Amino acid sequence: MSTSIATPSDARRVAPSRGSVSVSGAADESLPGETLDTKTVGQVSVADPVMGARVVNVHYGSKHAIHDVSIDIGRHAVIAFIGPSGCGKSTFLRCLNRMNDTIEGAKVSGLITLDGQDIYEKRQDVVQLRARVGMVFQKPNPFPKSIYENIAYGPRIHGLAATRADLDEVVQTSLQKAGLWEEVKDRLDHPGTGLSGGQQQRLCIARAIAVDPEVILMDEPCSALDPIATAKIEDLIDELRQNYAIVIVTHNMQQAARVSQRTAYFHLGDLIEVGPTDQIFTNPRHKLTEDYITGRFG
Amino acid sequence: MTEIAPKPVLTSREKVAATLRRRYRAEMRFRAYGLSAVLIGILFVVLLFWTIIHKGYTAFEQTYVQLEVSYAAEDLDPGGQRAVADLQAANYQLPVRAALRAAFPAVEGRSELKKLYGLVSGSAEQTLRDRVLAKPTLIGQHEAVWVLADDRIDMLAKGQIDRRLPESDRAVDDAELRMFDTLKAGRHVEIRFNSGFFTSGDSREPEQAGVLGALIGTFLTLFVTLVISFPIGVAAAVYLEEFARRNRLTDLIEVNINNLAAVPSIVFGLLGLAMFIQFFGMPRSAPLVGGLVLSLMTLPTIIIASRSALKAVPPSIREAALGMGASKVQMVTHHVLPLAMPGMLTGAIIGMARALGESAPLLMIGMVAFIVDVPKGLTDPSTVLPVQIFLWATSPERAFVERTSGAIIVLLAFLLLMNALAVILRSRFERRW
Numbered sequence A: 001m002s003t004s005i006a007t008p009s010d011a012r013r014v015a016p017s018r019g020s021v022s023v024s025g026a027a028d029e030s031l032p033g034e035t036l037d038t039k040t041v042g043q044v045s046v047a048d049p050v051m052g053a054r055v056v057n058v059h060y061g062s063k064h065a066i067h068d069v070s071i072d073i074g075r076h077a078v079i080a081f082i083g084p085s086g087c088g089k090s091t092f093l094r095c096l097n098r099m100n101d102t103i104e105g106a107k108v109s110g111l112i113t114l115d116g117q118d119i120y121e122k123r124q125d126v127v128q129l130r131a132r133v134g135m136v137f138q139k140p141n142p143f144p145k146s147i148y149e150n151i152a153y154g155p156r157i158h159g160l161a162a163t164r165a166d167l168d169e170v171v172q173t174s175l176q177k178a179g180l181w182e183e184v185k186d187r188l189d190h191p192g193t194g195l196s197g198g199q200q201q202r203l204c205i206a207r208a209i210a211v212d213p214e215v216i217l218m219d220e221p222c223s224a225l226d227p228i229a230t231a232k233i234e235d236l237i238d239e240l241r242q243n244y245a246i247v248i249v250t251h252n253m254q255q256a257a258r259v260s261q262r263t264a265y266f267h268l269g270d271l272i273e274v275g276p277t278d279q280i281f282t283n284p285r286h287k288l289t290e291d292y293i294t295g296r297f298g
Numbered sequence B: 001m002t003e004i005a006p007k008p009v010l011t012s013r014e015k016v017a018a019t020l021r022r023r024y025r026a027e028m029r030f031r032a033y034g035l036s037a038v039l040i041g042i043l044f045v046v047l048l049f050w051t052i053i054h055k056g057y058t059a060f061e062q063t064y065v066q067l068e069v070s071y072a073a074e075d076l077d078p079g080g081q082r083a084v085a086d087l088q089a090a091n092y093q094l095p096v097r098a099a100l101r102a103a104f105p106a107v108e109g110r111s112e113l114k115k116l117y118g119l120v121s122g123s124a125e126q127t128l129r130d131r132v133l134a135k136p137t138l139i140g141q142h143e144a145v146w147v148l149a150d151d152r153i154d155m156l157a158k159g160q161i162d163r164r165l166p167e168s169d170r171a172v173d174d175a176e177l178r179m180f181d182t183l184k185a186g187r188h189v190e191i192r193f194n195s196g197f198f199t200s201g202d203s204r205e206p207e208q209a210g211v212l213g214a215l216i217g218t219f220l221t222l223f224v225t226l227v228i229s230f231p232i233g234v235a236a237a238v239y240l241e242e243f244a245r246r247n248r249l250t251d252l253i254e255v256n257i258n259n260l261a262a263v264p265s266i267v268f269g270l271l272g273l274a275m276f277i278q279f280f281g282m283p284r285s286a287p288l289v290g291g292l293v294l295s296l297m298t299l300p301t302i303i304i305a306s307r308s309a310l311k312a313v314p315p316s317i318r319e320a321a322l323g324m325g326a327s328k329v330q331m332v333t334h335h336v337l338p339l340a341m342p343g344m345l346t347g348a349i350i351g352m353a354r355a356l357g358e359s360a361p362l363l364m365i366g367m368v369a370f371i372v373d374v375p376k377g378l379t380d381p382s383t384v385l386p387v388q389i390f391l392w393a394t395s396p397e398r399a400f401v402e403r404t405s406g407a408i409i410v411l412l413a414f415l416l417l418m419n420a421l422a423v424i425l426r427s428r429f430e431r432r433w
């Protein structure tokens, strides 16, 4: 899978070529040679990131939705994107697996890398990218097919299972990882749309992990769920962290605090502050972050 | 001075209660309008069906006359070879007329005999020929044979000719009436199921005319229409809806498709005549050309219906598929098309139903010709049911009236069959949950 992919150090070589000058806030001093032209407060980069974004701008037609966002996504960790509605969390998230390509008029500029390779490069295959960077949406959206087919779809189109037995295996392990196996193992041929909202969302997560991605993007995955279903999904996210990098957008501050190790605060298209989650919530360094998490606006 | 009562202060709840009655009445009125509209619609449908069936059901019956035929060898096969060619070429009018004369020995004189001979259909000879060819040993023998009655006699037998009218206003005169009554009294007249209506092509003689030719023509034409317009229509809709970028060109295409749907159908006939027949040199009156012309006509309908079916597929399904790493084509074929298929089929059926009833464009490409033979292929000359109905409706014979209605019944049955097929297809394609 990774034969043609450059080493992470390539990304660092590429990144500074964006004409960067100064770093306000604290860019990672442990990564010499990287200077980021960013207003973002806090530590934007991490050691050995799975994904990296540098000076990303997004335009919807004439609307400038994301301004110069640079951030790294670490391996085996959960990063939460928080911020007031309309600040561009979803937009930025969708840049990471090029789902914005499907929106007419959306333009993404800047550098986004996956394992050091530019994902917006001509050679990059979107299909392969999305197999490596999976996505779970705000509203559970299982296919109107059976539970089995929902999970089997990804492995099938990507040719990940050679035999029916392989496929059965993938379906079972995916459902087990998503904590749904016990609930649905007797009715795999039932429609996925017939499950409860929380089960549907876990089905969608199972569907995403069935293709064995490196990163899972989740856009407000619990916003349509009750607290019990939410708790299950949060536990699940915590477990999935062992194997995947997870980016979660959430409006629920407690949720961000519970599941994530790093938190990024967006405001009107700017990435204001990034840092370890406990630091962001206990000791935010930027005024806007503080206002937001203390509930003064948002 | 009258004391002005203090204006009662109404609470919100009382105000609401006051408007409630009015609201309920408005709702009742609205329901009544809707219900009466539906009832009027149903009334017209019932009326339509009743008149057509009432007028047309007799087309499915046919009067037969029994003749005591003797196959005289000296008339039919003077050579005595019993060769097929001889039997084929023999004059079967002789035994028919002889049988009629034998039944009415008293009839004499040229004009009276002509009336006598006119009691049975011209097809009586053919009936006898067929029997003899099937069984040459009949020659030299007698047998009772049921042959078709002439169309006027058929009308008389079915009670569609008023006997009380003065002779000059009647299609059958007194002499013919008497002969018919005699035959009937002798139980030599019978009304049977008209199988010929479904097994023969058109004819100048009403009693021999059938819808098979038109039915097969319709079937072939619609087949061509479906095979051409459904895939093209669906492909165009999928392209416009899922792949094309919104720009001037696609806007222009969209406007043109909508306009095409409103173009009078005869214009498509002219186009077909100029393009398919004159430019490409395809045969006239052929179901192939008819189907092509009707495809042009149905395409916009199918494209528009398919596009709205595609639009109705929730975007979340598309996102889900793309998010899984499905390519756009996979997204369309695996998820969007199956969900849109029922709507597309409905559109196709609506388009086909419109094509089924269409006659104007087919007139332009020559499918209006009088064609006796049942078409055997896509390039054989043929006609279609609506054109057949038009042809019969303009024929002067009284007996074509019921056949016109009969053909309309067949057309409606065809339509119902198509709709039933659509329902079955829809339910098969519809998700099972």
Ligand SMILES: Nc1ncnc2c1ncn2[C@@H]1O[C@H](COP(=O)(O)OP(=O)(O)OP(=O)(O)O)[C@@H](O)[C@H]1O
Residues within 6 Å of the ligand: A060, A063, A065, A083, A084, A085, A086, A087, A088, A089, A090, A091, A092, A103
């Ligand atoms: N398809 C689009 N076309 C045009 N503008 C868009 C589109 N999608 C989003 N935007 C705009 O981009 C900005 C960022 O939107 P985005 O959906 O990323 O916000 P968000 O942070 O996810 O908000 P929320 O928390 O409400 O989901 C908003 O101002 C929005 O109006």
Ligand SMILES: [Mg+2]
Residues within 6 Å of the ligand: A089, A090, A091, A219
């Ligand atoms: Mg959002």
